[in-house]
Every structure is written in structure tokens, then in C-alpha cells.
Amino acid sequence: MATQNTKTLARLMMAPSVLLLLVWMIVPLAMTLWFSFQNYNLLDPSNVSFTGLFNYQFFYTDPAFFQSIWNTLVIVGGVLLITVIGGIAIALLLDQPIFGQGIVRILIISPFFVMPPVAALVWKNMIMNPSYGVFADISKFFGLRPIDWFAQYPLFSIVIIVAWQWLPFATLILLTALQSLDGEQKEAAEMDGANFLNRFIYLVVPHLARSITVVILIQTIFLLGVYAEILVTTNGGPGYASTNLAFLIYRTALLGYDVGGASAGGIIAVVLANIVAFFLMRAVGKNLDR
Amino acid sequence: MGSITLQKVSKVFGEAKVIPSIDLEINNGEFVVFVGPSGCGKSTLLRLIAGLEDVSAGHILIDGKDVTDAAPAERGLAMVFQSYALYPHMSVRNNIAFPLKMAKLDKAIIDKKVADAARVLNLTDYLERRPSQLSGGQRQRVAIGRAIVREPSAFLFDEPLSNLDAALRGTMRLEISDLHHQLKTTMVYVTHDQVEAMTMADKIVVLNRGNIEQVGSPLELYKSPRNLFVAGFIGSPHMNFVTGTYAQSKNAKTAGIRPEHLGLSKDSGIWRGTVKVAEHLGADTFLHLDVEGIGQITARCDGEFGAYHGDTVYMTPDETKLHRFDDKGLALRA
Numbered sequence: 001m002a003t004q005n006t007k008t009l010a011r012l013m014m015a016p017s018v019l020l021l022l023v024w025m026i027v028p029l030a031m032t033l034w035f036s037f038q039n040y041n042l043l044d045p046s047n048v049s050f051t052g053l054f055n056y057q058f059f060y061t062d063p064a065f066f067q068s069i070w071n072t073l074v075i076v077g078g079v080l081l082i083t084v085i086g087g088i089a090i091a092l093l094l095d096q097p098i099f100g101q102g103i104v105r106i107l108i109i110s111p112f113f114v115m116p117p118v119a120a121l122v123w124k125n126m127i128m129n130p131s132y133g134v135f136a137d138i139s140k141f142f143g144l145r146p147i148d149w150f151a152q153y154p155l156f157s158i159v160i161i162v163a164w165q166w167l168p169f170a171t172l173i174l175l176t177a178l179q180s181l182d183g184e185q186k187e188a189a190e191m192d193g194a195n196f197l198n199r200f201i202y203l204v205v206p207h208l209a210r211s212i213t214v215v216i217l218i219q220t221i222f223l224l225g226v227y228a229e230i231l232v233t234t235n236g237g238p239g240y241a242s243t244n245l246a247f248l249i250y251r252t253a254l255l256g257y258d259v260g261g262a263s264a265g266g267i268i269a270v271v272l273a274n275i276v277a278f279f280l281m282r283a284v285g286k287n288l289d290r
Numbered sequence: 291m292g293s294i295t296l297q298k299v300s301k302v303f304g305e306a307k308v309i310p311s312i313d314l315e316i317n318n319g320e321f322v323v324f325v326g327p328s329g330c331g332k333s334t335l336l337r338l339i340a341g342l343e344d345v346s347a348g349h350i351l352i353d354g355k356d357v358t359d360a361a362p363a364e365r366g367l368a369m370v371f372q373s374y375a376l377y378p379h380m381s382v383r384n385n386i387a388f389p390l391k392m393a394k395l396d397k398a399i400i401d402k403k404v405a406d407a408a409r410v411l412n413l414t415d416y417l418e419r420r421p422s423q424l425s426g427g428q429r430q431r432v433a434i435g436r437a438i439v440r441e442p443s444a445f446l447f448d449e450p451l452s453n454l455d456a457a458l459r460g461t462m463r464l465e466i467s468d469l470h471h472q473l474k475t476t477m478v479y480v481t482h483d484q485v486e487a488m489t490m491a492d493k494i495v496v497l498n499r500g501n502i503e504q505v506g507s508p509l510e511l512y513k514s515p516r517n518l519f520v521a522g523f524i525g526s527p528h529m530n531f532v533t534g535t536y537a538q539s540k541n542a543k544t545a546g547i548r549p550e551h552l553g554l555s556k557d558s559g560i561w562r563g564t565v566k567v568a569e570h571l572g573a574d575t576f577l578h579l580d581v582e583g584i585g586q587i588t589a590r591c592d593g594e595f596g597a598y599h600g601d602t603v604y605m606t607p608d609e610t611k612l613h614r615f616d617d618k619g620l621a622l623r624a
Binding site: 182184185187188189191198202206207209 | 340341342361362363368372373375376378379388392436440
């Protein structure tokens with residue numbers, strides 16, 4: 001009886017927050033869905049009418065559509081690759097006892113505290129600029145022609161900037177996982193004749209599997225919607241070379257004033273995110289339950 | 291083959307001299323137990339032999355070969371850790387096979403050796419399980435299995451039974467002793483539990499503050515401890531130490547008498563004491579007594595003796611079993 005009461009009370013107490021979250025999620029989603037079937041352009045806001053699937057057809061036939069989906073996946077995949085591999089490497093280094101450990105760790109985390117637009121501007125103007133950026137100086141020092149990053153490799157440049165921002169996150173999570181590895185296990189492997197590489201493959205990587213999964217899942221959520229870095233550097237160009245789905249929606253809504261079309265794009269983005277999540281959970285989700 | 295020689299081995303951690311200087315000879319096939327209180331350096335000594343710590347000075351020889359600078363894997367030793375240190379994501383089979391896999395042995399040979407080890411340790415039915423699905427005793431056996439398959443020249447045990455409950459500890463003690471008789475390989479065993487030391491060892495090394503206090507067989511240490519430390523450490527309950535006039539009458543600074551060597555009576559004896567606590571174990575009873583002019587004394591008597599809190603009991607020490615120590619704490623031989 002007591003447990004029954006506690007359960008009921010617990011449900012009652014949780015209800016307001018659950019309800020709030022539900023409203024928070026359902027209302028925008030429903031409105032987006034609603035607008036996606038409307039002919040609603042901000043240039044002619046008095047003339048709103050039902051158009052059926054026209055917005056979807058319009059978005060689908062946009063020449064930028066498939067490229068933006070491909071770009072979205074390249075950004076997610078590229079950044080994950082760099083941050084996971086780089087994160088493991090840096091975490092392994094930070095796990096060693098070194099002089100000034102505290103300061104080094106703070107320096108490593110600091111990119112995470114920089115706001116995305118600021119980080120992107122710093123990269124654009126101080127590092128990747130073809131005439132006075134650091135990379136250009138390095139190229140000139142070796143007598144090479146400086147690379148105009150945002151013109152020649154726009155998507156790769158975006159991947160580098162975003163990866164730089166997310167590397168601290170991956171490093172921190174993987175470092176804490178590394179530190180929880182039992183010292184006696186490492187010693188046992190050492191006695192068993194495993195060299196550093198074997199210890200890494202058979203002991204460290206399996207131990208890190210769960211944390212790597214968490215890093216991949218959390219980063220994917222945020223990386224599907226990368227926007228600020230694109231806006232302040234390439235503005236989606238040249239052409240549509242660095243436009244991802246989120247940026248394409250922004251273009252449609254705020255440059256094309258087409259609320260209906262942008263809503264249709266938003267719904268497509270939601271579907272894409274769910275497809276990615278489905279395959280991701282099938283690929284790495286089993287690491288989470290043990 | 292598996293003789294281990296330590297020559298003037300010392301270990302310093304920063305300012306702390308954990309092991310000042312130790313010379314020790316471990317013969318092939320011996321079961322040697324390092325015993326001592328916490329922080330006496332026994333685990334450090336074992337890790338020095340294993341190669342998990344570097345010696346600060348001195349030499350370590352295995353089978354006459356200097357291995358002071360050799361990597362742990364090159365020394366041909368196998369170690370069983372206190373936490374078992376099993377690889378949690380591998381099955382029992384892969385755990386046991388791991389050292390063989392690292393040695394790049396043939397798959398067929400690995401399978402055969404793992405099967406053999408599993409049979410010896412009664413693990414055959416558990417080979418496909420993960421360590422987390424095993425009980426403490428089974429995990430311990432997997433750890434031993436992982437050590438056996440390498441056919442090492444010596445086994446090193448670092449307090450392997452301290453995580454088990456009392457009943458299981460007794461069983462595993464027998465199993466390890468039995469294993470030693472089967473394999474006849476050198477075993478070096480670290481423990482703080484003197485019962486484990488007494489029951490398993492061919493040779494006990496008593497350590498205190500990084501120094502060897504005494505080396506000898508369990509009965510040697512029990513019968514003729516070299517100094518006060520060994521006398522107090524070996525034996526349970528601990529030996530009673532008596533100073534003052536009684537000790538002087540025996541021409542010693544301190545006289546030591548074990549609880550089991552006190553003759554007890556309810557009406558006459560040399561010492562008269564009051565029972566503070568009586569621990570009835572069934573077969574035996576341990577009496578903690580307050581003795582006039584002497585102090586706290588522990589006595590061991592038959593379970594039928596029947597003494598309780600507040601009773602008066604007379605004691606007579608067995609003079610032939612008396613230990614005498616000089617003012618430096620060293621034993622005086624008659």
C-alpha cells in the first residue's frame with residue numbers, strides 16, 4: 001500500500017515537468033508540421049493558403065537539397081572522426097604525469113568555452129586567411145603558395161573549425177574514462193607480455209568503448225545542426241559547397257522569406273536526424289548496456 | 291626452474307626509504323610467504339621481483355641470471371593480483387588465453403593449454419562467461435589459470451585471498467597449497483594474515499619497515515622467534531610480554547609467554563587475575579585477564595574450563611616454553 005501511494009505521489013510530482021517538456025516539444029513540432037503544408041511567404045503574409053505537399057516538392061527539387069544532406073553527413077562524420085581519434089590521442093598524453101598538468105588541462109579545455117561564431121571568426125581572420133593568416137605564413141615560410149581555405153576547401157575548413165571546438169569535449173570524457181582504468185589490469189597485461197600497442201587494443205579501447213559511444217551520440221546531436229560556423233565563414237558557399245541542411249533551412253526561411261518551404265525542410269531534417277539516430281544506435285548502442 | 295636471489299635490493303620513493311637493503315635467497319620449488327603489518331614493504335618487494343617497480347639499488351637474479359633491468363614479461367614470472375585484475379570485456383577463455391596470444395602461440399596449442407588449465411581449476415563449465423558473471427572464488431581461479439598457462443618459473447601472489455569471505459579463503463588456501471604440490475613451482479606469496487603464512491609456507495619471511503626480521507619455517511618462527519617483533523607477530527592470539535620483577539627473575543628485560551602455554555587453575559598459581567572478557571570459541575576459550583602487578587594477559591584454555599567476566603583465575607607459565615628477550619628486544623638463548 002505504501003509503495004502504491006509513493007508511486008502515485010511520484011507520478012503526480014513528476015507530471016508538471018513531463019507536461020512542460022511535452023508541450024515544449026509538441027507545440028513547435030506541430031506548428032512546423034502545420035506550416036509545412038501552408039503556402040506562407042513573409043513577403044505576402046495576408047495570402048496564406050493550404051498547398052498540400054507542394055512545399056516538400058519545392059524543397060526536394062531544390063538543386064541544393066541533396067548536396068546539403070551530403071554536406072551535413074560529411075560534417076558529422078568528419079568531425080566525429082577527428083574528435084574521437086584526436087580525443088583518444090590527447091587523453092592518452094594527458095594521462096601521463098607531466099609538469100604543469102593543471103594548466104595544460106585548462107588550456108586543452110578552453111576551446112570549448114569559446115562561442116562558435118567567435119571561434120569561427122578567429123579561424124577565418126587569423127588562421128585561415130590567405131594573406132595574413134597563420135597557415136598562409138607557414139606556407140610562405142616553406143616557399144609554398146598560401147591556400148585560400150574557404151574558397152578551395154570550404155567544407156573541409158568547416159569540419160576543421162567545428163572539430164577544434166569539439167575536441168576538448170571528447171578529450172575530457174575519454175580522459176576520465178582512461179583514469180578509471182584499473183591499474184592492476186594494466187600491470188597484469190604487462191606481465192602477460194602485452195606491449196603498449198597490444199595493451200591499447202585489448203585493454204584500453206574496450207574499456208573506452210562506452211565513453212566513445214557517449215561522445216559519438218552527444219556530438220551527433222549537436223553536429224547535425226551546425227550553423228554559426230558556416231554563417232560567419234563561407235556563408236554556405238562557394239555555390240552550395242558548404243551548405244548543410246540547417247543552413248539551407250535558414251536560407252529558405254530568412255533569405256527567401258518562405259516560411260512554408262523552410263518548415264518542410266525542418267520536417268525533413270527531423271526525419272534525417274531520426275534515420276541517423278536509428279543507424280547510430282544499431283551500430284554503437286549495444287556498448288551502452290552492459 | 292625458479293630460484294630467485296635478491297642482493298642488497300633497496301627501494302626509495304622520493305624521500306621515503308621503503309626498503310633499506312634486503313638480501314634474500316628463494317630456492318627452486320619453495321613456497322615462500324612474505325608477511326608483515328601494513329606498510330612493511332612486502333608488496334613493494336614482490337613488485338620489485340615482478341619488475342613492476344624498478345629497484346633503486348641492488349640486483350635481482352632469477353635462476354642465476356641478472357634480471358634487474360629486464361621488463362616484467364621477460365622475467366618469466368606470473369602474478370596473481372589482489373583485485374584479480376581480470377580483463378572485464380573478455381570471456382574466461384580469452385582471459386586465460388591472453389598471455390599465450392601475446393606470446394603468439396599456435397591456436398591449437400592455446401586451446402589445449404586453456405582446456406588443461408580449466409580442468410585443473412574446475413573452470414571448464416565457465417569458459418564462455420565474463421568475469422562479472424563469476425563468484426569471487428571463481429574469479430580468483432581464473433586469475434590463477436591465467437598465471438598457470440604461461441608455465442612461469444615462479445608464481446607471485448599479492449594478497450590474493452583478501453577479497454574473499456572467511457569460508458572461501460579457507461578453501462582457496464587449500465587449493466593453492468594443493469596446486470603447489472602438483473606443479474612444484476616456486477611460489478612467492480604476500481599476505482598480512484599470519485594464519486595464511488603459517489598454513490601455506492615452506493619458508494616465512496617476516497618483514498617490518500622494509501627490513502627482514504626473520505626467515506624460517508613456520509614452526510621455527512613459532513618456537514624460536516629471533517626478536518620481540520617476530521614473537522609478537524607470529525601466533526594467534528599474540529604472545530604476552532611481561533616486564534618488571536618477573537622478567538628480571540628470569541634474567542631478561544622482557545619475558546614472553548604464549549597464551550596456550552599458561553597453565554590455568556581456579557584455586558592456585560603464580561599469577562592471579564580477573565577475567566575482563568572471555569571469548570568462547572567452542573573448543574577453546576580465550577581469556578583476557580587483568581593480572582595484579584603484571585597487566586593485561588591473554589590466556590588460552592579448554593572450552594570446558596568455564597570462566598566468565600569477573601571470575602578470578604590463577605595462572606602458571608610453562609617455564610620450558612618461556613621466551614626471554616634482552617633490552618634490545620633480541621631473543622636470549624638458554
